[in-house]
Amino acid sequence: MSPTYRDSLAQLLPSGWTIHRHDIWLHANREYSSGTSGRPAEITQGFKLHVSSALDTALRVMEIIVPECVKRGVEFKVVGDPQLHVMLDGKRQTRAASGKFMTIYPLETEAMRELIETLYLLTRDEPLTGPHILSDRRYRDSKILSYRYGGFYPPQRVRIDGTHESLLVSPGGDLVPDERVPYFTLPPWVVDPFGTRPFRGVDDQIALKERYLVESAYGFSNAGGTYYGTDTVTGAPVFIKEGRPLTNCWVRDGRSWDSTDILRHEFNVLEKLRSLPWVPSPLDCFEDAEHTFMVQERVTGTNVRQFWARNDVILSPYIRMPGRLEKWVPIFRTVAEKLISMVVEVHRQGVLLGDLSPDNVLIDPESHDMWLVDFESAVLDQDDLDQHARGVLWGTPGFMRPNRTDAQRLSPVDDFYAAGMILYGALCPVNQLFELNPSAREVFLDGFTTLGLPHAVRKTIDALLAGDSRKALDLLESLPSP
Structure with missing residues (x-):
């Protein structure tokens, strides 16, 4: 330190x-x-x-x-x-x-x-x-x-789960929780020493840029929230990402980026990929109340991890069930071909994804239409070494190529490796285990192959882990179609 x-x-x-x-x-x-x-x-x-x-x-x-x-x-x-x-x-x-x-x-x-x-x-x-x-x-x-x-x-007390809770003492001697929440609040007996100012109510509607109506929150991180909304001009549903200044900072050789810089870069990546129908279209990027917001087309679907866990699709507990493997393999081929083709086309557009994981791939459970979302770690061909260095380090455990962080720049192999691990999760979502025991990857594949998994499925995953997308697509052609 x-x-x-x-x-x-x-x-x-x-x-x-x-x-x-x-x-x-x-x-x-x-x-x-x-x-x-x-x-x-x-x-x-x-x-x-x-x-x-x-x-x-x-x-x-x-x-x-x-x-x-x-x-x-x-x-x-x-x-x-x-x-x-x-x-x-x-x-x-x-x-x-x-x-x-x-x-x-x-x-x-x-x-x-x-x-x-x-x-x-x-x-x-x-x-x-x-x-x-x-x-x-x-x-x-x-x-x-x-x-x-x-x-x-x-004073503190121990919660039922073993964690400690800080307490305040009321004027009457009662112990009440010292609430540490991401908004300003006062205990009921305390008066703001600088006078009262109105709080925004939880039901108050927020229209960013006096145009984009925030309807509900999808999620929050310290870097900012993500929200579902509506463009009040066009009536279209939108997805909104927020960047809070001076959070999620990335510092390298005296140069730094924060959440707002990263969000603007993501907007530029989406502009680069605008022609691709399975990438959300960027609609706007602006500042409001000191924060930066990016508005994009809202796409709907479930992430592929949840998709493979559906009762009518899941494989690993039911591979011995009659007809389950025969039903699963054509779906695997469809998803795999679409995923690989999407990654290949992104590369043709001069973009490397960097962080490709099941959470960043959405699928319609019925039509099997797919989308790539969340390009926070993506880099452009023309980006400098500093941007690539950030992308190299920014990935999801279990989906990053071994020794990737030793490199100076991202490469297509990194994205294909991640795609291979996404498809591995279609068999059994235990990717994080391989960080601790890399040899376990083959053990699981051996077990599935013994139970009837087509060799082409295993070889497809192996080809992607080696960075060979062309070979992977060729292998998939030998599998049954839906």
């Missing part, structure tokens, strides 16, 4: 202050007259300040914030090092926790009001920005200062 943040913090703290590491944090505590270190035990909860920061401005943020905290005797913590800073704002980070580069613990509400206003005046003319902390309310128009009410050193 890099000592950058600790060294900087040590230079900013005077004698009488200590630094100790706990979990991912560097805690800065002052010594009290009693000679003990740490906050008085009776202060368990209150309003705390959070400071957000981009990676490249973190040291400057500390230079401004730390002296003011020291001057007022207010303790705080800072994320431990730059690598943890990147992880804290990563795509898989908890949305309610992300973005909190510094946490400051004023002991009284009035002290919090005075401190945050001072910090605002000190930072407002600086070119500072950071991820929006979703659990907090931003202070005025600051891009880095926010606040919420919560525990400092709160």
Whole structure:
């Protein structure tokens, strides 16, 4: 781990202050007259300040914030090092926790009001920005200062599943959960010290760009949400992807991209593939309320993992059932031919997929029409080495070619390998196992072949794993058609 943040913090703290590491944090505590270190035990909860920061401005943020905290005797913590800073704002980070580069613990509400206003005046003319902390309310128009009410050193209890739950103490002495959710909320007995402002209700309709009506959420990550919506101009159903600034950052040799950059690049990839009928058409890309949104044609279908698990299709538990293998093989041929042909055509258009997995392939269970979706990790032929380096590392475990991360650039072989593993999952979805025991791949194929699986199916998968799409298509021709 890099000592950058600790060294900087040590230079900013005077004698009488200590630094100790706990979990991912560097805690800065002052010594009290009693000679003990740490906050008085009776202060368990209150309003705390959070400071957000981009990676490249973190040291400057500390230079401004730390002296003011020291001057007022207010303790705080800072994320431990730059690598943890990147992880804290990563795509898989908890949305309610992300973005909190510094946490400051004023002991009284009035002290919090005075401190945050001072910090605002000190930072407002600086070119500072950071991820929006979703659990907090931003202070005025600051891009880095926010606040919420919560525990400092709160009591905890053990949930039934063994995890710990932080608690707040109500004025009546009741213990209530300290809710850490990706939106601003206050306990019922607490009043916002800066006045009440209306919350957006859960049933309020949102029209992005005053055009795209958000109807429901498909999913969320710290990098942004995905939504079902309607284009109110055309009436067409759409799918909307969101990019949150300064999250999911990718840094290489001093150059960085965040979720918004990645989303705009994905839009460019879709533009490149616009002529392909089984790739969603890109419709719009824009900023709204500081976030970036990409709107694309909405396609419907189930992902291929779910498709192969359907009762009328699934093979592995029922391969001995009379007629099951005979019914499965023609479906396998249809899906395999379409999947390989789609990947081949994407390559002809000058695009490499990078992350090809069952979640990125949709299929209509009745017609067997198929679509490729989610081009977040795809690269264009003309992309530079930095973009390729990101694509090389960005894949789904169990579908990445062994030693792929040793390469500098993606290659067609990487996509064909992933296609082969998708088809392997049609037999038995145990791909992640092979990360631990690569030899198990042959063991499973041996077992299926013994039970009657056509050799052409096995050889098709083997050909794709070797990157030979032409041979795989030739082998499929020997299998029965639907």
